[in-house]
Structure formats: C-alpha cells, structure tokens
Amino acid sequence: MSVIPGLEDVAIKYTSLTSIDGQKGILRYRGYDIKDLAYNAEYEEIVHLMFYGELPRHDELERTKKNIAEGYKVPDFVIQVIRTLSSDSDAVAMMETAFGAMATTEKNFAWSKEKDKEIALRIVGSTARVVAEIYRRKRDMPPSTIHEKSGNYSESFLNMCFGNINEKEKIDAMNKALILYVDHEVPASTTAALVASSTLSDMYSSITAALAALKGPLHGGAAEAAYNQFLQIGSPNNVEEWFKKNVMEGKKRLMGFGHRVYKTYDPRMLIFKEIAKKSISDEEGKKLLTVAEKLEELGVKQFSSKGIYPNTDFYSGLVFRYIGFPVDMFTALFALARVTGWLAHIMEYVEDQHRLIRPRAIYTGPERREYVPIEKR
C-alpha cells in the first residue's frame, strides 16, 4: 500500500450523470451535449434529467417545478440564522451555516429510493431562497417577500434577490449559467458530499460538507479570482504590460486558466463568452470584457501548447456581473447550480452503490514510546 496523492485517478464511484472528454473539450449530462442543453432547456428540465435520468415531459416538468417551488419556503429560523450573521460574511460560509441549520431538524434522516428525489427537489428550491437571502443580508436588505412563485427557477431566484426584475435577457443568462455549472463529475466538493452521505448522514449535512470544500480558493473561488484580475488590470490598454509583468516575468498564475481535466477549450467557457459578448452593453462591462478577451488571447498564445486554456470561470464572473451580482456572490452562485449535481451524485451513490467511505493512512511516526510524567520531561 502506498499513498495516492490527491486520490488522482482513483475511481470513487460509477456514474451515469456526467461524462467529460478533456482532450476534445466535450461535456455531457446523461449523454446530452452541454451546449444543446444550455441553449435549449430550462434549468428545471436539467434538474429533472439529473435526478430521474430523462428529460421530462410536460406533466413531469410541472411536478418537478412544483416540488422545487415548495422548497422556496424555508423555515423562519433558517432566515433568522442568516440575519444573525454579519453583512460582510463570506457567502459560501453563510450557506454552510444555513444548511447546517436545516440539518438540525434531521435527527433520523431516512434515505429511501422512493422519497429521496422529492426531498432533493425541495432542497434545490431551498438553495435558491437561501442564496437570495444571503445576497439580501449582505446588502442590508430585508428578507424577500416573494418566494412562492413556481413558474421558472431563474426568474424566481432573481425576483427573490432583486424584487420583480422582468428582464427576460437576464433571466435567460441566469438560466444558462445555472445549467453550465450543474455538475462536473467528482471534484473535491462532490467528493466531500459523497464521504458525508456514505455514513448515511442527512442530505443537508452532505451539502454542508460540499460547501465547506467548495469554499477553498483551489475550488470554488476561481471565477472571483479571474474577475478580480480584470478589475486589477482596469483597462484594455494595460493588458499587455500587466501580462508581461505579472505572468511572464512575475510567474504569477493566470487565474481562470488551466484545468485538471480539460487540455483544450472548456466548452462551458465558450458559452459563457458568447453570453457575455451578446449581453453586456454598459460601458464598464464592455471595458472589462475587452480586458478579458485580450487577456485570453495572450494566455492562449502563451500556454495552449502546454494544454492550458481558459476554463469555465474565466468569463462567468462577467455574466454574473451583467445579471446584477457583486463579486462576493460569485462562488455562492456556483454553489446554487452545483447543489443539483451534489444531490444527484449522493443519491446515485447511496441508493445504488452504497459503502461507507473509509480509506487508510500509512503510519510513519515513532515506534512505541514509554510515557514520561511531566515532572521528568
């Protein structure tokens, strides 16, 4: 037995959810190409696809939407817990707190193939409410009063955040962003959720574990880091000098570039870029987009021969900004979408492949030692 650093290439489960071809830049959910889904489907269809295996018919979609909408009504004490946290709190840690709070009522969570999916759908709804309330808490806004609308997830979520927005293009961008971030096999956050669920802990706690992992800068924070890089550069005229000074000479990492799996363009990044180019019309946004495009060009020229390309997080921040979100919400928005993937993975694992996850460690410490009382040390 020897240690496998980072569990690289160790398979923790089978999955029929997501397949990735990192060489060709292909991402599919249950066999459907990510681009087809992002451009044609409603987010709730994807939730249904991930949980049930097939795209829904009309009546199935209605039922799924109804279950999700029930989740918008989270218990009052959860909202109170969010309000107790400071407005400058980390948004993902606020989500951990809220999910921990929701887990407090789950003393004896009974996993069951019959009921799991309905609970999971409600959790998808609750996540929208929780993230919206976190957004509002961080802006010192009162709790949302709109949360019983079942029509469309993206619209409901944006309404909970901003009040009635009625901007079709922003709702559409939100819908696409959610679909793009739904799942990506078993990164650290999904692995943490699997480990927690393998003890038959409850679904809320499993999501809490995933959030705890997502919070790290090596995982969920990349969109924020890429966007902050654009802000730091400030103007299209500065890109070349910044790149030379920081990346070429300073050996700083180019944020939003490179991926353990993709060795070519990340297909999600291409779609985020299209959304950004199509939608952004304000001056500041256009400036940042031009910075991003110039930076992408330089980065690709420099690194593509090593298989390092822009990843999904490179343009997503610009899309989130266009929709109306500040940078400190980007990782929480990632989590909002990914909760669907986490839930789909833990259900697949617990229902069909369950085994307690218990790896080993290899002992390299001292041999047996005699205890010495403190007086004689």
Added chain:
Amino acid sequence: MSVIPGLEDVAIKYTSLTSIDGQKGILRYRGYDIKDLAYNAEYEEIVHLMFYGELPRHDELERTKKNIAEGYKVPDFVIQVIRTLSSDSDAVAMMETAFGAMATTEKNFAWSKEKDKEIALRIVGSTARVVAEIYRRKRDMPPSTIHEKSGNYSESFLNMCFGNINEKEKIDAMNKALILYVDHEVPASTTAALVASSTLSDMYSSITAALAALKGPLHGGAAEAAYNQFLQIGSPNNVEEWFKKNVMEGKKRLMGFGHRVYKTYDPRMLIFKEIAKKSISDEEGKKLLTVAEKLEELGVKQFSSKGIYPNTDFYSGLVFRYIGFPVDMFTALFALARVTGWLAHIMEYVEDQHRLIRPRAIYTGPERREYVPIEKR
C-alpha cells in the same frame, strides 16, 4: 481503472499521529499507548502531543492551555446562532451550524505552518464552548457565564455545561473520555475534513465537513445506539431473552459490537468499562451497567470467533451518563474530543503533503443523445 468501493485500503495520506494494530488491539498516539495516556495525562497534554509531536514540558503546557482558553470566548453572534435553533435540534447539526457561522469571518484563510497550531488550539477551546452552549440550549438554560477559566479543559467544559461542579471524579472521567476519542486515523469524518482542507478552505469549514460526516448513524451515532439498546432491555433479567429474540432469531445488529479495524477487544472499550465500573454508583446506572456487562458476555460468546468484539462505543455512553449528559449529547461529546484529531490531520496534510483531493468517477451512462424539445417528448 475500476471503482474501489468505500476506498477500502486506499491510502489517502501518511501520518505520524495514530497507529492501530487491529489484530492485537493496540492504539497509539505518536507512539504512546492509549492506556498510558488515558491514565496519566491531562487532555491538554494530548492536544499538544498531537499538534506538536511531543508531550509538553511545564512551560509548553501552560502556553498550550492559554491558547486553548482563549478559544472559550467565541463571538457573540455564534452564541446567538445557537440560541436561534430549536431546543430539540440534533446536537451534531447544531455544531455544523456553529462552525459554519465561525467560518463566515474567514474570507481568506491563510494556512501557515507558523500560525496554524495556535489557531487550532483556539478552535479546540471554542469547541468546548460551542458544545456547552448547545447542551444548555437543548435544556433551555441561558448561555454560560463561566468561560474564562484556563486551568483544566475538562473542568472548564463541565463548568460551562453545568455551572461549577467541583466533582473531581467526574472531571477525571471526562478527561479520560476525551483522550480516548481524540483520534482514530482516517475514518469518514477525518476524510471529509481532509477533502475540504485540500481546497485550502478554512479550518472551521473543514471541521464543519467532518461534523457532517460524523452525524451519520454509520459513524458517530454508535454510542447512542448502544446505550439505547441497554435502555430498551431495561433490566439484567431481560438480557438473555432480548439477545435470543433480537440478535439470534431477529438477526438485529448488536450495537457497539464490531469494527472495521479491530478484530479483538478495542483497547478504548476496556478503559471505558473500567471507568464505568469504578465510578457508577446510582441504582439506575448500576442496573444499566449490569445489562451492558451481561450483553457483552453473550455477544463475545456468540461473535468473538468471527473477530467481532465490543468497540469503544459500547460503554462510553454509560460514562457520559455518569458524568451527567443525556443521550442526545453523546455524539457531540465524541466530536468535542475528535476535533483535535481532525485538526491534527488537516494540518499534517496541508502543511506537509498537500495536494487537491480530486478522485474520478467511471461513466456508465448513455452515449451521446440528441436533444429533443419538450413538445416532442
């Protein structure tokens, strides 16, 4: 590549913390036998041993105690969050919530070999306060006013729970129980903490992930389950019949028996049994202890040939009850001690062996499918 169910026998890290010989029933922390430590050391010495590698000298122990004691003062909003939760909440999920709340102030947690240990010591202190406040919330008692005493961890913790107790024997039992539960290599909870910390998430979030895994009945709930079994049996006269009916004929699992690693007596169980036998003097406690001993005898007679023996959780509940805790706090008390092991493991991993934990999944789902619009499904 094929799936390794439960990651069994996959080594996730090296460790110089804890070694287990499951065949011989040996458990050592950094080379010291668990029995030597439990009978001779103060809990804070073990915390120091786990974090720094050696048992402390007097001055080192004083510094470690001072750092721990600073953690007793957790921010007011964390106490408020705990008070917002219902009194019949799950205690471990309340801990998840409290640790999530503590993580909200950690926007850019900087892991550093120089500072990690001091932060970890404060977290050990904060955990005592958090568990005490959870105990008090669940009993509808007001928050503790005693939390600045630095003298002794077990005494401080019990004082925070119960007010000034001044019962040397109970403090001593608490001290031993804490030492026994400090670490046990990399079970699911520790693995979850490792996965979270591998993204360079903060320490509080990593503990949150561990708690989420501990909450599951296959992990942290065993002491509670074993104790409830004794309650259910009720009287020593019922043991034989209960055993025959439930375990022999009913094929019910005997709770508190069996362990993936130990194939003989768990050395911690033997110590818990000694504490229980030495300390318990009330009638109800004595009755339950006799039930437990009779059940142990029958269980060993029946199962020892298969390597199934009573584990650490078999008698620990009786000790927790003797100290004064109700059954719904048992798993939180386990967590209180184990937080030291979790912290020691994540520091060892991030400081010396760091790599993002990112296993793979093997795709078994459908091949490429064409998207069909909802009207045509």
